[in-house]
Amino acid sequence: MDYLEQHQFESPKYLRMSLAAAMTLDFKKGLFYRNAKLFCINLLLTYGSGCVARCAYCGLSSQRAGQSDHKSFIRVVWPTHALDEIIQSINRHQDRVKRICVSQVTHKNAGHDTYAICRVLRGSYDIPISLLVAPTTTTRKDLMAYKTAGADKIGVAIDLATPDLFDQYRGAGVNGPHRWETYLERLVQAIEIFGRRNAGAHFICGMGETEKELVTAIQMVQDMGGWTHLFSFFPEAGSRLEDRPAPPMDKYRRIQLARFLIDEGLTRLERFVFDESNQIVDYGISHDRLEAVIDSGNPFRTSGCAGYDGQVACNRPYANSRPGPDIRNYPFPPDRDDMIRIRGQMGLNLGKVS
Numbered sequence: 001m002d003y004l005e006q007h008q009f010e011s012p013k014y015l016r017m018s019l020a021a022a023m024t025l026d027f028k029k030g031l032f033y034r035n036a037k038l039f040c041i042n043l044l045l046t047y048g049s050g051c052v053a054r055c056a057y058c059g060l061s062s063q064r065a066g067q068s069d070h071k072s073f074i075r076v077v078w079p080t081h082a083l084d085e086i087i088q089s090i091n092r093h094q095d096r097v098k099r100i101c102v103s104q105v106t107h108k109n110a111g112h113d114t115y116a117i118c119r120v121l122r123g124s125y126d127i128p129i130s131l132l133v134a135p136t137t138t139t140r141k142d143l144m145a146y147k148t149a150g151a152d153k154i155g156v157a158i159d160l161a162t163p164d165l166f167d168q169y170r171g172a173g174v175n176g177p178h179r180w181e182t183y184l185e186r187l188v189q190a191i192e193i194f195g196r197r198n199a200g201a202h203f204i205c206g207m208g209e210t211e212k213e214l215v216t217a218i219q220m221v222q223d224m225g226g227w228t229h230l231f232s233f234f235p236e237a238g239s240r241l242e243d244r245p246a247p248p249m250d251k252y253r254r255i256q257l258a259r260f261l262i263d264e265g266l267t268r269l270e271r272f273v274f275d276e277s278n279q280i281v282d283y284g285i286s287h288d289r290l291e292a293v294i295d296s297g298n299p300f301r302t303s304g305c306a307g308y309d310g311q312v313a314c315n316r317p318y319a320n321s322r323p324g325p326d327i328r329n330y331p332f333p334p335d336r337d338d339m340i341r342i343r344g345q346m347g348l349n350l351g352k353v354s
Contacts, residue, residue: 012113016044016078025089033323039098040314051105054176056240098307103132122150135186154190154199161209200226206233206247210278219269250347260299297334
């Protein structure tokens, strides 16, 4: 492949989009399990040289074989389309779209390309825009520019719960460029610039952390003034961790509940009780209140940025688990049968669904 061929479908003129977004905008045919709906168009910067990072679990890692624009990401393919085509399609489907999220890869051009894309999108319609930034190549000046361009929320994919795990899977352990301190610094700056609850962190459950370590990381971000979005590890084929299993469902359900309670200000890390293996055994709130929160089903829904209506728009249907009865993040309110299944999965004796 020569230089011109390699670079002709790059950002900012071209972007990749999640398969769910492509289906929502009628670029791809398909049906969503249980008629789920996506309300956020998830876009991804793309370059012929790909992402320079080497994260052990990521489908976009520079160490994974294949052309950068053909690599899967968070379980699914992300087809490439021209920004002009995307804008036209969103215009035709504005009744379906409550938010747009643009994700960066670690690339030297990502900063000014993100600014240009954000300005064009924000100037095309009144749909809020989130940016998932790559802190290693993002500066405080970039963050300020993104706000000027019209973005209203910033995400930082810290992913790992502890500095040691971060270094093992994203930094020195894989000869990667990322540093825990840089990610935290950029998150602090994003909260300062965009305001409390308008910036936050992504975490992945199932990377070797204890439940106490992940709850501690979630509380850390809450105390900084941010929110947290939770993913379950999914083994990406061709990545270094392709043979690692997803975390046990009981662990994931307990962490989902913990994240919701902490982000909603209903409890704090200091009130939790953990057993000798650092597994959660008590959330530090009354039994009746905990029962009510579980019965609402909300802790088990996808955690993501909201639209103007205050409801989660970035609900990413089946992004970190295959469609089927054992959904990990529900893209819609769980029904009674779902709640019976969820309670059975949690590994806690918290009563029955009424």
